[in-house]
Amino acid sequence: MVVILHADIEEDSPELYETMAVLSALPGVHLMKHVVEGEVRTLTELYLLGDTSRLDATEIEALPGVDRAIRISESYRILGRHDDSPRAVGFTYNGVRFGQDNLNIFAGLCAVDNREHVAATMAALRENGLDCTRMGAYKPRTNPYSFQGHGASCLPYVFDLAGRYDIRVIAMEITHESQIGEIDSALEASGAPTGVMLQIGTRNTQNFELLKAVGRQSNYPVLFKRGFGITLGESLNAAEYLASEGNARVVFCLRGIKSATAAPHRNLVDFGHIPVVKRLTRMPVCVDPSHSVGVRSTGPDGIEDILHATAQGIIAGANMVLIDFHPNPATALVDGPQALRLNELAHFVEDVRLVREAYERRTALAKHYKDQRQDPPWVSLKI
Ligand code: PEP
Ligand code: MN
Numbered sequence: 001m002v003v004i005l006h007a008d009i010e011e012d013s014p015e016l017y018e019t020m021a022v023l024s025a026l027p028g029v030h031l032m033k034h035v036v037e038g039e040v041r042t043l044t045e046l047y048l049l050g051d052t053s054r055l056d057a058t059e060i061e062a063l064p065g066v067d068r069a070i071r072i073s074e075s076y077r078i079l080g081r082h083d084d085s086p087r088a089v090g091f092t093y094n095g096v097r098f099g100q101d102n103l104n105i106f107a108g109l110c111a112v113d114n115r116e117h118v119a120a121t122m123a124a125l126r127e128n129g130l131d132c133t134r135m136g137a138y139k140p141r142t143n144p145y146s147f148q149g150h151g152a153s154c155l156p157y158v159f160d161l162a163g164r165y166d167i168r169v170i171a172m173e174i175t176h177e178s179q180i181g182e183i184d185s186a187l188e189a190s191g192a193p194t195g196v197m198l199q200i201g202t203r204n205t206q207n208f209e210l211l212k213a214v215g216r217q218s219n220y221p222v223l224f225k226r227g228f229g230i231t232l233g234e235s236l237n238a239a240e241y242l243a244s245e246g247n248a249r250v251v252f253c254l255r256g257i258k259s260a261t262a263a264p265h266r267n268l269v270d271f272g273h274i275p276v277v278k279r280l281t282r283m284p285v286c287v288d289p290s291h292s293v294g295v296r297s298t299g300p301d302g303i304e305d306i307l308h309a310t311a312q313g314i315i316a317g318a319n320m321v322l323i324d325f326h327p328n329p330a331t332a333l334v335d336g337p338q339a340l341r342l343n344e345l346a347h348f349v350e351d352v353r354l355v356r357e358a359y360e361r362r363t364a365l366a367k368h369y370k371d372q373r374q375d376p377p378w379v380s381l382k383i
Contacts, residue, residue, distance in 0.1 A: 002077070003046040003060055004068045004087070015065030016044070022063055023048060026055070034078065036088055036248065043088060047077065076236055078243035079250060079281045089282040090319075091249045093221045094168045094195030096132060098251055098284045103319055103356050106171050107345065108133035110290070110324045111147065111334035112154045115161070120327040122165035124342040128349050133162070134171040134322055138179055139334055140203045147333045152179075155186035163193020171223050171322060173199035177213035184219065199223040202255055202291075205230065205238050215245025222250045223286060223322070228258040232273055236281060251320055252283040254313070256292030265305070266294020266338070271313040278317065286320035287313030290338045296329075306340065307351055314355040315362070321352065 003023070009016055023046060024031045032047040048055065052071075060069040072082045081087075090099030098104065108121055112135050125133055135158050139149035162170055174180060183196055198220045204210055205227035214222055222242055226235040235252075242250050254274065256267025269292045277285045289309035298304045310321055326332045326339035340348060 001048040001052045001055055001057065001060070002070050002072050002082075002087075003048065003063075003066055004070070005044040005046065005065050006067050007041040007043055009044055009065050013065065019063045019065050020046070023060075029055075034246065034248065037091075045087075049077075075233070076240050076281055078248050079236070079240055079283055081280060081282055087282060090284050091221060093197070093249065096168050096195075098221070098249075098319065100278050100282070100284050100317075100319055103314065103321070103352075104132055105130055105349065105352060106132045106134045106169075106286075106320060106322045107325045107348070108135050108170075108323075109326060110134070110332065110339065111136040111139050111149055112158055113150075113331070113333045115157045117327050118154075118158055118161050119165075120342060121325060122161050122167055124325070124345050125167065126165045128345050130349070131166060131168045132171070133167050133169075134199075134324070136173055136334065138173055138175050140173070140175045140201050141334075149334075152182040152186060155183065156190060159187055159190040159194055163190065167194050169195045169197050171197045171199050173201050174214070175201070175204065175210075177210060180214070180217055180220075195220075197221050197223050197251070199225070201225055202228045205235055208238070208241055211238060211241035212245050215242035215247045218247055222247060223253055223320075224250050225253045225255050225288070226270070228256070228267065232276065236277070239281075239283065250283050251286050252277050252281065253286035253288055253320075253322060254292075255288040255322075256294075264295065264297075265292070267292050269293065269309050269312065271309070271316055271318065274313065274316040274318055284319035285317070286322055287318045288322040289313065290322070290324040290335070290340075294335075294338045296337060296340070303351075304340070304344075306338070307348065310348075310352065311355045314352060315359050317359055317363075323348070 028051040030049045034045045034047060036043040057069040060066060070082060112118055137149050137151055137154050141148055198214055202225040224239045239250055239252055254270050257270050259268045262268040271287050274285050289306045293306045293309050296304060324335055324339040325342055325345060327342050329336040329339040332339055
């Protein structure tokens with residue numbers, strides 16, 4: 001059961017103290033406090049875990065400071081929607097809003113190779129009005145002899161240049177919890193000119209100890225990739241590890257599924273799951289067309305497969321696009337074959353805007369017809 005307290009209740013208020021005392025004395029029930037920092041107000045939620053079947057929601061709602069008590073299912077307790085209970089969706093980080101109703105583009109280098117390429121990429125982003133990027137410093141490679149990323153050594157110039165080009169958020173994968181401290185130190189040393197979204201890669205989707213460590217910190221939000229060989233439900237449960245440890249600022253990323261049938265693409269595009277993730281959870285949904293498609297090829301219509309996949313995600317309501325660009329893909333140290341060139345960025349951005357506009361018109365159309373028919377609310381599909 002989740003107990004939502006009145007907005008902006010003080011940490012040390014007598015109401016909170018009394019309610020906590022009553023709830024923590026319940027036999028067989030473990031109490032967890034979770035503070036959600038919103039744009040305009042702070043919400044405190046209390047999670048009652050364990051045997052809550054005998055608890056009466058009305059009695060709990062009568063306790064001081066309590067706004068609502070909601071019964072929640074076993075799965076996705078914190079990140080889930082739970083029959084559309086009106087809880088906050090998304091979050092704001094370093095001035096950028098991440099929700100289920102807007103769209104952010106994170107274009108950039110799969111792996112940082114040198115300062116010049118970082119500068120050229122960020123300059124192109126700025127020229128095209130983008131303020132978020134991806135910059136891989138720690139790379140989880142299939143082959144131990146492949147380039148593993150520059151690690152902490154590239155962070156000073158990446159953060160310095162981000163400040164210079166006014167980049168607000170950098171998606172950056174980490175493969176071990178010790179890298180959080182390296183990012184902290186480098187950000188602090190450069191005067192924190194930008195923000196970082198910690199990325200959990202598909203190879204670490206079920207690395208539960210890493211997830212717990214990332215969940216325990218509250219400095220950085222998380223971009224969580226679905227596992228490439230497990231069910232969607234298993235990936236959503238893994239994302240819940242982050243929230244269960246305290247960090248619910250999570251964006252869920254679809255990046256394709258490993259399948260022999262995907263060839264000649266790298267992975268089978270799975271963007272049909274966007275509405276499922278939105279219906280089951282309150283996480284914004286990202287798509288990664290680069291790691292899904294994995295190759296640069298253009299159809300007879302003159303549009304690259306990666307742009308088509310991006311459009312498939314956006315037309316289905318994606319809230320973020322993570323995409324590889326490189327000033328010179330032929331020399332990229334990781335994933336050059338799937339990187340778009342910087343001189344394609346303007347086309348890409350315009351294409352994204354066009355498809356997003358079509359999506360917004362689709363939602364308006366759906367609302368128009370639904371109002372006429374007076375349908376019941378959406379039905380949640382249990383997985
Ligand atoms: C990446 O985004 O650089 C990456 C390695 O992606 P994934 O974990 O989806 O393979
Ligand atoms: Mn990559």
